[in-house]
Amino acid sequence: MAFPWLPWRRKPAMDGRQLENDFAKIRESALVPCIWLFGKTGSGKTSVIHYLTGAEEAIVGEGFRPETKTSRRFDFPDSIDPLLRFLDTRGLAEATYDPTDDIQQFSQSTQMIIVTVRVTDHALSNLIPPLRTMRRASPQTPILLVLTCLHEATGISDLSDGPDPFLKDIERAAVANASTEETGDVKAGCIPKALDQLITEKSSQFVGLYDAIIPIDLTPVEDGFANPDFGGDRLKKAILSQLPHAYRQALLALNQPEDRRLSKLQRNSRWQVLTSSALAATAGVVPLPWVDIPAVLAIQAHMATRIAAIYDQEITPAQWALLSSAAGTRIAIRLAVREALKFIPIVGMAVGAAGAFAFTYALGMSWDWYFANLQKGHAPSADDLKEVFSNQLQRGHALWRAS
Ligand SMILES: Nc1nc2c(ncn2[C@@H]2O[C@H](COP(=O)(O)OP(=O)(O)OP(=O)(O)O)[C@@H](O)[C@H]2O)c(=O)[nH]1
Numbered sequence: 519m520a521f522p523w524l525p526w527r528r529k530p531a532m533d534g535r536q537l538e539n540d541f542a543k544i545r546e547s548a549l550v551p552c553i554w555l556f557g558k559t560g561s562g563k564t565s566v567i568h569y570l571t572g573a574e575e576a577i578v579g580e581g582f583r584p585e586t587k588t589s590r591r592f593d594f595p596d597s598i599d600p601l602l603r604f605l606d607t608r609g610l611a612e613a614t615y616d617p618t619d620d621i622q623q624f625s626q627s628t629q630m631i632i633v634t635v636r637v638t639d640h641a642l643s644n645l646i647p648p649l650r651t652m653r654r655a656s657p658q659t660p661i662l663l664v665l666t667c668l669h670e671a672t673g674i675s676d677l678s679d680g681p682d683p684f685l686k687d688i689e690r691a692a693v694a695n696a697s698t699e700e701t702g703d704v705k706a707g708c709i710p711k712a713l714d715q716l717i718t719e720k721s722s723q724f725v726g727l728y729d730a731i732i733p734i735d736l737t738p739v740e741d742g743f744a745n746p747d748f749g750g751d752r753l754k755k756a757i758l759s760q761l762p763h764a765y766r767q768a769l770l771a772l773n774q775p776e777d778r779r780l781s782k783l784q785r786n787s788r789w790q791v792l793t794s795s796a797l798a799a800t801a802g803v804v805p806l807p808w809v810d811i812p813a814v815l816a817i818q819a820h821m822a823t824r825i826a827a828i829y830d831q832e833i834t835p836a837q838w839a840l841l842s843s844a845a846g847t848r849i850a851i852r853l854a855v856r857e858a859l860k861f862i863p864i865v866g867m868a869v870g871a872a873g874a875f876a877f878t879y880a881l882g883m884s885w886d887w888y889f890a891n892l893q894k895g896h897a898p899s900a901d902d903l904k905e906v907f908s909n910q911l912q913r914g915h916a917l918w919r920a921s
């Protein structure tokens with residue numbers, strides 16, 4: 519396949535297979551953030567993945583693949599283009615679980631450990647010894663202690679109805695007068711005493727083994743709680759703060775309320791855009807001498823073919839030409855010039871990463887829009903495509919800066 523949108527190349531146009539080979543090398547060298555979910559069965563690990571990503575596959579367990587004897591791994595959105603990896607320790611079910619092999623294999627790539635514990639669960643003896651070993655082996659890896667199923671400790675009252683009392687970082691003052699003696703009702707914005715006691719208990723049981731406690735209650739909508747994602751925002755913030763910038767920005771855009779209107783194809787295609795944008799931002803700042811063409815371009819070409827495949831299409835040379843003209847050769851050339859900038863420390867890094875992220879995002883969203891329209895039977899005009907690209911470029915830059 520020819521790529522007429524690489525006019526600055528002196529070599530003859532590159533074929534698709536060569537591009538995919540280059541892409542594979544880039545992918546191999548990319549360090550994808552990994553979250554180690556450590557918790558008993560039924561403690562809420564999958565619910566956390568689902569909350570963060572919106573991936574239904576995780577819920578039914580299809581996406582998990584055996585990794586070591588005692589662990590399995592879920593790559594989100596898939597293992598060809600992962601944006602985030604989750605590790606689930608199956609061995610925890612055994613009283614004798616020894617995490618040494620898992621630690622050896624994953625300590626380099628694990629960004630954080632999330633320990634999920636049902637707040638009312640007192641049988642935690644299998645959990646603490648291996649966690650202690652993990653803490654000793656990699657003391658720099660942050661551990662979040664996530665306490666789940668809070669309503670099991672709050673009776674009929676709805677903790678999620680009203681201001682979040684944990685936003686104040688569990689100021690103990692909020693506990694005082696949490697419930698009125700006469701009615702047993704919990705005052706909005708307060709932590710019921712029974713729950714507070716359980717949290718205190720957990721904090722002493724796990725003392726020295728966590729960096730933050732995050733109480734959450736992720737409930738099915740049909741259960742009727744005021745906020746079915748209670749504490750989710752706090753959890754997301756704590757997780758994202760530990761990830762490299764490019765991945766953090768991409769994950770911020772995931773699983774937004776407006777995404778519920780998207781078709782499955784559109785959702786998959788957006789995941790592809792985000793994972794490619796994060797990779798481009800990372801690859802754009804690391805010189806890879808063995809890659810024949812600029813890494814960012816290989817990533818963008820790979821992204822385009824994958825989005826086309828999601829919509830069951832193949833990209834024709836005429837479509838490449840259409841989008842590259844909509845994207846503006848001027849901008850594309852500027853990006854190529856920045857390839858040289860990335861060798862200049864610091865300045866090059868900032869310019870290269872931000873530009874690569876936003877430009878890849880805009881290209882991907884434009885392909886997505888283009889194919890979604892084709893599928894509906896509309897053939898977008900070059901002018902429409904130009905407008906979409908320009909809007910998406912702004913969105914890409916805004917996403918890069920979002921907090
Ligand atoms: N109410 C409430 N239910 C939760 C919460 N977290 C998980 N659950 C429910 O508890 C059950 C088990 O949760 P999962 O997320 O599947 O637990 P898991 O740790 O992935 O379990 P395994 O895959 O068996 O190891 C599901 O029915 C969830 O809906 C929570 O914070 N609050």
Ligand SMILES: [Mg+2]
Nearest residue numbers: 563564565579
């Ligand atoms: Mg699970």
